[in-house]
Amino acid sequence: MKPALSVILLTTLIGAGQGLFLAWYSAEWLTLLKLLGPAAPVGGALAAVLSFVLLGAGLLASFFHLGHPERAWRAAAMWRSSWLSREVIALPAAMALIGACAVIRLGGLDGEIAVLGNGIPLMLSTLVGLGAAAAVCILFICTAMIYACLKFLRQWHSPLTVLNFFLLGSASGATLAAALAALIADPRFGYFAGLAMLLTFCALLSRGASLARNRRLRGASTLQSAIGVHHPKIRQLAQGAMGGSFNTRAFVHSYGASVVRLARRGFLFFAFLLPLGLLTVAAESAPLLCAAAFVLQLAGMMVERWYFFIEAEHPQNVYYQVIS
């Protein structure tokens, strides 16, 4: 498949935004349960605002993928059958709930609404955050299932796709949370850095597993099954178009094997190994180093998403053996 820049931006940016929210929200509960130290006062609001901005940027990028962005509202119609439609609902829903968290915190509307069993106060922002966290998890599933549900694209049609989207997004978001914690001197920096390293490591394992899986995959469709002529020797003479067609422009990429190999090594280094190294040496007092780790990891994730498209072989390509 040919990589689509708008989709690369959409999935990586919202992944980071979702991961940031989940990382911060998990810390919020751990603080509430007294398993972590107290939070810096502005952290929760800042994390929600940043997460909202990242999701909004991803949503904006997605419009550039559409031929008719003015009709985008129609895309919510087929949520019963289409994962894309479900994503179109889940993304604004997650943004609304995360935005509500930010507004509650910034507008001073937060307050205790109940007391849990062992004297733990339940805040309004925590309750709304629970909904937001659920929406974020649903959004991860919807985004990944858009690709994983296409059974013809065997490289995508795997539970590893869902796991990868979740782990890669969460990892970059957790790295951003560590950078944010370092910036505002949140005492829970150690937790965020540790979480980012753990998630980055898990993401590396999961992405490595899908790379190994895809290396062994062979296309299920052959030229023989495509045209129904069962002879071992078939050579294409004409593809039915002289100046190319949508089929040759949208599904066939023209990158050489060396570029693809470089991209694979590049994303393995920038999305996983380099952030792991930087987070190991980074301390609370080095917000710039953490920010650099996030930016480099996000760039690596974009290359990873580019490679994700390159990796997928569409069965229609067997009809285009000769690109003339």
Added chain:
Amino acid sequence: MTQLALVIDLNTCVGCHACVTSCKEWNTSGEAGPMVDRNPYAAEPTGTFFNRVQSFEVGEFPHTQTVHFPKSCLHCEDPPCVPVCPTGASYKRPEDGIVLVDYDKCIGCEYCSWACPYGAREIDEQQKVMKKCTLCVDRIYDQSLPEAERKPVCVLSCPTSARIYGDVHDPESEASRAINASGGYQLMPEWGTNPANHYLPRRKVEIAVREEDLQRSDNPLRKEDRGPRRPTTRTTLDDSTSW
């Protein structure tokens, strides 16, 4: 339930592209048009087509055959492109099984083209919506046309009658009978899409020419055994006037 479809005979297709050009002519001027037609007379012509003919060489020289392979939307009975559409612009008509796109609802996200293993869908680069073969839905029900012409235009234009149109669910239709008689098959059966369009395979054609077909021994008009004309005994005009 009706399932209209095309049956394409690869044994008779000569790869003349008449179906391609007539398809474009009809559809670019009709409900599905206009269809992109860039550099039509220049070096790199490209554009939107609902039907294309590809050519393949099968076998090893000198024992080769050229197979011309017309390729369009197969109107699958279980179309994978329909459920993925987020807007409902792609749909399969329950009354005749034609898979169509509502160009007013399509947002041009291209997701359906990812979901089609045959590459039958094309984005129209001017109108930015997904287009594909409509089985000439704006023709086959047109009461103003004579009944014989209420067929997809590719079927009408085919000079070798390689394209048969009909209801593949009706065992008595011309299409079903052709599928049954000649071993019609579906493309990429491994994906379970159950395409409605079928293809008839290449068949080996032996021409049995016997000696007696060329030279009939009992031919009453046979000239070879006739000798030269015998001289006539009757008096001719020349005889009676040659004094």
